[in-house]
Amino acid sequence: MIEFHLDARSGVAPYRxxxxxxxxxLRLGLLHEGDQLPKVKDVVAVLAIxxxxxxxxxxxxxxxxxxxxxxxxxxxxxxxxxxxxxxAHGPLRHELQRWxxxxxxxxxxxxxxxxxxxxxxxxxxxxxxA
Amino acid sequence: MTWLTWRQFxxxxxxxxxxxxxxxxxxxxTGPSLASRFAGSRITGCHGGFxxxxxxxxxxxxxxxxxxxxxxxxVYGLGLVVIIVAPAIIGIFWGAPLIAxxxxxxxxxxxxxxGITRTRWLTVKLALTGLAAMAVTEALSLMYAWWAEPIGRAxxxxxxxxxxxxxxxxPLIFATRGITPLGYAAFAxxxxxxxxALIRRALPAMAVTLAIFAAVQIATPLWIRPYLIPPRHTTAxxxxxxxxxxxxxxxxxxxxxxxxxxxxxxxxxxxxxxVNLGAVSASCFSQAPPGIKEGPSAPxxxxxxxxxxxxxxxxxxxxxxxxxLQGIETGIFxxxxxxxxxxxxxxxxxxxRT
Amino acid sequence: xxAVLETSRLGKRYRRLWALADCTLSIPGGxxxxxxxxxxxxxxxxxxLAVGLLAPTxxxxxxxxxxxxxxxxxxxxxxYLAQDAPVYAGLSVADHLRLGARLNPGWDAELARDRxxxxxxxxxxKAGTLSGGQRAQLALxxxxxxxxxxLILDEPVASLDPLARREFLADLMEATAEQELSVVLSxxxxxxxxxxxxxxxxxxxxxxxxxxxxxxxLAAHYLLAGPRRDPATLPxxxxxxxxxxxxxxxxxxxxxxxxxLDPAWxxxxxxxxxxxxxxxxxxxxxxxxxxxxxxxK
Numbered sequence: 037m038i039e040f041h042l043d044a045r046s047g048v049a050p051y052r053x054x055x056x057x058x059x060x061x062l063r064l065g066l067l068h069e070g071d072q073l074p075k076v077k078d079v080v081a082v083l084a085i086x087x088x089x090x091x092x093x094x095x096x097x098x099x100x101x102x103x104x105x106x107x108x109x110x111x112x113x114x115x116x117x118x119x120x121x122x123x124a125h126g127p128l129r130h131e132l133q134r135w136x137x138x139x140x141x142x143x144x145x146x147x148x149x150x151x152x153x154x155x156x157x158x159x160x161x162x163x164x165x166a
Numbered sequence: 167m168t169w170l171t172w173r174q175f176x177x178x179x180x181x182x183x184x185x186x187x188x189x190x191x192x193x194x195x196t197g198p199s200l201a202s203r204f205a206g207s208r209i210t211g212c213h214g215g216f217x218x219x220x221x222x223x224x225x226x227x228x229x230x231x232x233x234x235x236x237x238x239x240x241v242y243g244l245g246l247v248v249i250i251v252a253p254a255i256i257g258i259f260w261g262a263p264l265i266a267x268x269x270x271x272x273x274x275x276x277x278x279x280x281g282i283t284r285t286r287w288l289t290v291k292l293a294l295t296g297l298a299a300m301a302v303t304e305a306l307s308l309m310y311a312w313w314a315e316p317i318g319r320a321x322x323x324x325x326x327x328x329x330x331x332x333x334x335x336x337p338l339i340f341a342t343r344g345i346t347p348l349g350y351a352a353f354a355x356x357x358x359x360x361x362x363a364l365i366r367r368a369l370p371a372m373a374v375t376l377a378i379f380a381a382v383q384i385a386t387p388l389w390i391r392p393y394l395i396p397p398r399h400t401t402a403x404x405x406x407x408x409x410x411x412x413x414x415x416x417x418x419x420x421x422x423x424x425x426x427x428x429x430x431x432x433x434x435x436x437x438x439x440x441v442n443l444g445a446v447s448a449s450c451f452s453q454a455p456p457g458i459k460e461g462p463s464a465p466x467x468x469x470x471x472x473x474x475x476x477x478x479x480x481x482x483x484x485x486x487x488x489x490x491l492q493g494i495e496t497g498i499f500x501x502x503x504x505x506x507x508x509x510x511x512x513x514x515x516x517x518x519r520t
Numbered sequence: 521x522x523a524v525l526e527t528s529r530l531g532k533r534y535r536r537l538w539a540l541a542d543c544t545l546s547i548p549g550g551x552x553x554x555x556x557x558x559x560x561x562x563x564x565x566x567x568x569l570a571v572g573l574l575a576p577t578x579x580x581x582x583x584x585x586x587x588x589x590x591x592x593x594x595x596x597x598x599x600y601l602a603q604d605a606p607v608y609a610g611l612s613v614a615d616h617l618r619l620g621a622r623l624n625p626g627w628d629a630e631l632a633r634d635r636x637x638x639x640x641x642x643x644x645x646k647a648g649t650l651s652g653g654q655r656a657q658l659a660l661x662x663x664x665x666x667x668x669x670x671l672i673l674d675e676p677v678a679s680l681d682p683l684a685r686r687e688f689l690a691d692l693m694e695a696t697a698e699q700e701l702s703v704v705l706s707x708x709x710x711x712x713x714x715x716x717x718x719x720x721x722x723x724x725x726x727x728x729x730x731x732x733x734x735x736x737x738l739a740a741h742y743l744l745a746g747p748r749r750d751p752a753t754l755p756x757x758x759x760x761x762x763x764x765x766x767x768x769x770x771x772x773x774x775x776x777x778x779x780x781l782d783p784a785w786x787x788x789x790x791x792x793x794x795x796x797x798x799x800x801x802x803x804x805x806x807x808x809x810x811x812x813x814x815x816x817k
Contacts, residue, residue: 276662
């Protein structure tokens with residue numbers, strides 16, 4: 037059974053953080069198909085957050101096809117994430133390391149690299165949606 | 167709610183039980199010896215009633231012997247004090263904190279939001295604690311009445327000492343026998359509860375309860391009790407009313423009404439107009455035969471007054487009115503108790519206020 | 521879900537002072553509602569009216585569809601925790617549970633016992649000797665074990681240390697999840713409420729200033745920063761809640777009913793605490809005391 041944690045100052049909404057942590061757990065192999073997610077009451081008993089927040093996260097995961105709720109029993113993992121485990125992405129990781137090297141040699145500091153990456157990533161995501 | 171009322175009342179109940187128990191033990195250990203003294207005196211089996219010499223002197227002897235001890239006057243006095251004071255203590259320690267403490271400590275916010283209504287909460291608390299108050303006080307009174315019966319009989323036969331005094335109409339005795347203690351207990355308790363509901367703090371409520379109750383208990387025998395039933399009036403000779411005190415010439419009996427409660431006694435002339443008794447008896451004195459040093463005796467004074475057509479005007483309650491007066495007074499106090507509880511407690515706790 | 525608390529122009533006056541005025545709310549069920557405002561704003565008054573400890577001077581109030589505390593059945597549906605968690609100092613923890621069992625028809629004795637055990641409370645300890653956090657937990661046990669539909673708590677964590685505060689809120693959320701409770705809790709600190717509330721009511725100066733679901737409120741309010749400008753020149757879709765100016769710059773917290781299109785503004789999101797503070801300062805500003813904004817669902 038995985039355990040959730042919250043970063044109150046990250047600026048990311050709590051329910052998004054929970055979704056993120058489930059997906060990470062799936063990627064890292066901590067959760068497999070058929071595993072049960074923690075019960076809502078157990079999550080809120082540790083984190084002291086609104087139960088609706090957890091319900092919202094579980095609902096969105098269900099909408100994405102990753103989990104399914106069984107009334108009266110709990111919420112269980114039903115799917116996997118596309119792309120397989122991170123270990124299988126060696127070439128991508130290698131390319132990314134080379135790009136980072138080039139960015140540093142071009143004189144960008146950490147913040148500039150991050151800003152460049154995030155803005156390009158976001159505009160690409162928007163183009164995908166549009 | 168019964169359980170909660172009991173649980174909150176437990177400490178006071180234990181105190182009351184201990185006090186009742188101690189009092190009972192005291193009376194139980196001294197009562198039989200008092201009864202046997204009474205049986206050994208010549209009062210039992212005597213004839214003659216109040217004025218008949220035999221009973222009267224037997225009663226006087228019995229009481230004098232009793233007064234010479236330390237134990238019996240002490241227990242007698244203690245009993246009177248306990249029964250007089252019990253309603254006041256109940257009013258202060260049971261009544262005043264009943265509602266005031268809940269308001270003071272804000273526990274009302276807890277108990278009025280459980281599953282019972284405020285009306286039910288108050289009804290059970292007032293009824294159960296009020297009944298306990300009445301039961302305790304009446305128990306004290308009944309125990310004491312059993313113990314002091316011999317003394318009361320001796321007093322009714324005309325005997326009296328400094329401690330063992332007062333017929334059943336006297337203020338102390340009337341308030342500690344019969345059913346009046348029930349009424350006082352209920353009244354004091356309801357007074358305390360109402361004061362607590364109004365003032366909302368226990369200590370001030372206790373003080374107010376004590377002050378008002380004491381005032382009522384003083385006022386009642388003086389100004390209220392004598393007039394609960396319109397008193398009777400009669401005019402009679404000073405001889406027939408046995409005005410044995412030369413100084414005041416107050417009537418001590420009412421002819422034809424043994425055991426009457428004399429409220430007032432004055433002098434009137436043949437036409438019924440008030441007479442200056444001091445002037446008339448002075449003139450009787452001045453006509454006394456020379457040679458008698460202390461002045462005329464009471465019977466001589468009576469004859470003198472009779473020759474001048476001066477009579478005693480007596481206002482009294484006949485002895486047969488003892489139980490009706492007890493009942494009316496108790497009824498009034500019970501009615502006061504119910505009104506106080508109803509009006510101040512139930513009304514004041516309505517939702518307009520916290 | 522139907523409304524758990526519905527008021528219409530509700531008001532309460534003590535002698536000359538209106539502790540609560542012109543309060544109209546319709547709080548849906550299934551939420552944890554935060555009632556926030558400065559001390560003396562009327563939060564306790566509103567909650568006392570909701571549990572029937574006070575009667576209204578004006579307007580109406582209905583809780584779960586009936587007038588508050590109309591009878592034993594209605595009293596059983598609402599659990600209440602008063603400010604400072606009053607308990608009977610002379611009664612033990614077990615006595616308090618017995619009190620709950622005797623006075624509540626729907627009492628769940630097993631739930632109460634489990635909670636007391638889990639909280640490590642000594643059943644024989646007199647409630648007067650409990651710490652503040654333990655008293656709050658005992659009072660919460662009493663409120664929860666009667667199995668209500670609605671739980672109302674008046675500043676439940678105000679006098680608790682941070683650890684006790686977190687434990688209390690965690691417990692409250694667990695019970696909320698397990699029993700599907702609707703909860704209304706008040707506080708004068710927004711930080712207490714941010715984690716647990718998904719519906720917000722801001723009460724300042726005896727009046728409701730804003731009420732609505734938290735995510736909708738946050739989505740509808742923005743912080744605008746830009747060159748110095750008179751707020752009156754803004755388009756109608758923007759309602760200014762608070763404004764501050766320097767000689768060259770204006771910062772506004774606005775409620776927007778549509779997107780902000782003016783490129784002169786730098787737009788950022790507003791946190792819950794800043795939103796509440798803005799409404800509080802709006803209430804304090806002269807001439808703005810009467811506004812009541814509600815985000816319609």
